[in-house]
Amino acid sequence: RDGPRGQAYAERALALAEQHGDARGVATARKNRGLARMVQEDYAGGLQEMQAAHELFVSLGDRLEEGKTLGYSGLMLGHLGKLWEAIEAIQGALAIYRELDDAMGIAAATNNLGVAYFNVGDYQEALRYNLESLTHEEALGRTIGIANNLNSIGNIYCRLDEQLKAREYFQRALPLFEALDEKAAVAKVLNNIGNTFEQRDEDGPALDYFERSLSIALALGRRELETNPRNNMGIVFKKRKQYERALEQYLRVAEIRTAQGARADIAGTYHNLAEVYLLQGRHAEALRYLEMARAIGVETRSNEILDGVYRLLSDVHHDLGDDRKAYEYRVLYGETREKMLGEQRSRIMAELAGKYEADKRAREIALLGKDNELLRRDAEIHRLKLGRTRLLAWLAAAVAALVIGAALVTFRSYLYLLAFWKKRTFIGHYRIEEEITSGGMGVVYRATSLTHPGTTVALKVIRDELAADEEQRQRFINEGRIIDALDHPNIVKVLDRGEHNQRLYIAMEYLAGRSLARILQDHASRGQLVPLPVCTAVLAQLVDAVGTIHSKGIVHRDITPANVIVLEGVVPTVKLLDFGIAKLDTATTLTAAGEILGTISYMAPERLQLRELTPASDVFSLGVLTYELVTLHKPFVADEPVAVLKQVLTREPVDPALVRPETPPPLVSLITAMLRKDPAARPSDEELRHHVARLAAEAA
Incomplete structure (x- = not known):
């Protein structure tokens, strides 16, 4: 436990063993020198010593020591972030312990494998190994081993979002650590139990456990043990709108983490402080801490830090009335999210290989x-x-x-x-056949139902990186709920909804057609305009679908060619889909202040100005779509998103008749009316139906 003294004795033992040509003594001394360096957190140096000792024990044919040095090497590889190499080493140790029928070795190795698999996010494997380790420790009667495994299993169930199950294991571990007088472990378990209450919004008991954990940390004088309960108390106080008490805890956490030099943790605390200051309307303080967090994110090249910072900076500037700045940070937030997605894909592939x-x-x-x-x-x-x-x-x-x-x-x-x-x-009872498309919220696959053989569905699955985000989960659930409320031939039908391994999914009717966006691209590449009767037919179906949506108190908010599927036929049939950001009048808003969802070119001015959205906002989007359908050009085009935004807000589009002279005047008038800046000046759903019916009659 005393790293420097242990290393000094190991150095002396090594010198004596080398002097006397004692190979076993050399191997043992190098192992002990490695352990001493591990205690001092010199994991790279400790690993080098342990691997050298391992080779010596292999040459000596000492299987037990071979297993021990492999196991210690695995622990140090884990600390160095080489998680799959750590798993490989510990599995090697476990194989040797099983061969030797060494119960204590098996118990230790399975526990360490549980920790390693937990760290790579494979919670099922982690659970399997920790449960096996618990069985061995109980057979051995080792209280400390039992307690450690119970705590580890509790942590796994927390990650699996089974809070009651997690609490059961934490509460079994607590009296064992208390009996052993392991006060630091008691503090950690109390904090863990508090978390299980807080996650279920049982804030009273949660606060009690956090305070008990903090009191032990203070009594021990262990500042590093203070940070978690203080941070969690800040979360509870923020939820209770006791902002000054939340700030008190977060400021203390920031002080401790600054002294420790934990850069990523410091940035997270700065973000927490900024959130509370923003809730208090103290924008200057919020901006100061966000800029400090952003500097750390840029310095450490951490997209995880920058993701939250850019989103909150957008909210602050929106509150200050600087929507241009708010939009710029929202764009940075979106770009950072894309980078994180790429990093996650690379990490998944690396983990698979590992x-x-x-x-x-x-x-x-x-x-x-x-x-x-x-x-x-x-x-x-x-x-x-x-x-x-x-x-x-x-x-x-x-x-x-x-x-x-x-x-x-x-x-x-x-x-x-x-x-x-x-x-x-x-996914659930569906077999994935191929990916069809992907968006910001989910990935859509062509899939086959296992319960209804021969039935093909379009299976929309929430993205992995959003599966644990409660806001995004609720938005995904709302999409299925909204489509459930609709029954219209031009709106995609929901067949089933569910959850598989924490990933939400929606099974919809499979549409063997092409998106309107792809059709328009094909026509543009060939320089061939869409026939006007086809334009009228598509518009008529969309107007009827959108009118039905609005009659149910729903605003779609993302009507674009990419969200319209066209089924081939003498008269094309269209289907409107992707209700991921649609909003019911009765639904609680899930859009944070300053957040803009959707495609800018198709957004109504009031949406870009973050004003209340109404059915007229969908009418504007449908007007943009119709303009593009008729002319093969968007009405608002620029190289930069900010310039597009400015055009939508201030500029009238070019008359579609100038782009396509044969466009009937009634259709030109209708498109112009739909694109009016003032929502109140746009045609209602009934007026749209009337105008489109007249267009169809004239075309006939």
Whole structure:
């Protein structure tokens, strides 16, 4: 436990062992020197010593020490962030402990594997190993091992959002740590129990546990133990609108984390402070802390930090009435989100590769264990002096077994990968066939129902990175609920909704058509205008669909060509979809102050000005779509988003008749009316139906 003293003694032991040519002594001294460096958090130096010791124990044939040094190496690799290498090393240690039937080694290795899999986000594997470790620790009667595993299992259930189950394990761990007088562990478990209450909005009990945790941290003089309960108390006070008390806790956390030099944690605390100051209307303080957080995000190149900072900066500037600045930060927020998505995709691929290599290595280690067993049998055969012929025959069989075993290991590795991908190709009772498209909220797949064979659906699944975001989850749920309320031939139908492994999904009718956006692109690339009767037919169906939506008290808010599917036919049939940001009159708003969702070119002026949206806002978007349908040009075009925004707010579009002279005057008048800046001046749904019916009659 005393790293410097331990290292000094290990240095002396190493010198003596080398002086006397004691190979085992050298190996042991290097292992102890590695442990001393690990205690001092010199993980790179400790790993180097431990790996050298491991090689020496391998050469000495000491399987137990070989397992121990592998296990310690895994712990240090984990601290260095090399998580899959850590898993590989600990799995190697576990294989040796199982071979030796070493119960304590198995208990320790399975616990460490649980921690490692938790850190890579594979909570099911983490749970499996921690439950196994708990079983071994209970058999051994080791209270500290039991308590540690109970706490780890509680943390896993927290991540799986099973708060009651998590609390059950934390409450089982608490008296064990208290009996052992492990005060630091008691403080951590009390904080964990508080979290399970806070996550369920049971703030009274949560606050009680956080305060108990904090009191122990203060009594121990352990400042690092103060940060979590203080931060969580700040969350509760903020929810209760006790802003001064929240600030008191966050400011203390900022002071401690600044002293510790934990840059990412400091940025998070600055963000928390800015949120509270914004809620108080103290914009200068909010901006000061956000700029400090942004500086850390830029310096550390952390998109996770910048993501929250840009979003909050947009909100602050919106509150200050500077919507241009608010929009610029909203754009930066969107760009940062895209970068985070790319990073996550890369991380997933790296984790897949790491998992495959770790699994492959674990099987190779198991095979080597069998190889060693064969060698020991070989020695036994020599000792028994069996005949040469029998010995050669046995060895030939052993070699054949090894070759077959190696082939099986390789084959099983590929089966493992196949199984991994198979898990990724099923969502609920639907088999994923191919990706159709993706958007900011979800990915849409063509999928086949397993409960209704032969039924093809369009399965929209919430993005992985949004699955734990309660606001985005609610928005996704609202989309399904809104479409459920609609029954119209030109609106996509919802067949099923559900959740699979915390990923929400909506199963909709599969539409074997093309998006209007793709059709317009194809026509533009060929220089071929869409026939006017087709334009009128598409507009008539959309007007009827939008009118039905509005009659249910819904504003779609994202009517664009990309959200319209056209089914081929003598008269094309259109389907309106993507209600991800639609809003019911009775629904609580999910859009934060200053947040702009959708596509700028199709947004109504009042939306860009963050004013109340009405059915007239959808009419404007439909007017932009119709203008583009008739002319193959958007009415508002510029190189920069801010310039497009300015055009929508202040500039009248070019008369569509100048772009396409044969456009009937009634259609030109209708498009112009739909694109009026004043929502009250745009035609109502009934007026739209009347004008479109007249256009259709004249075309006939």
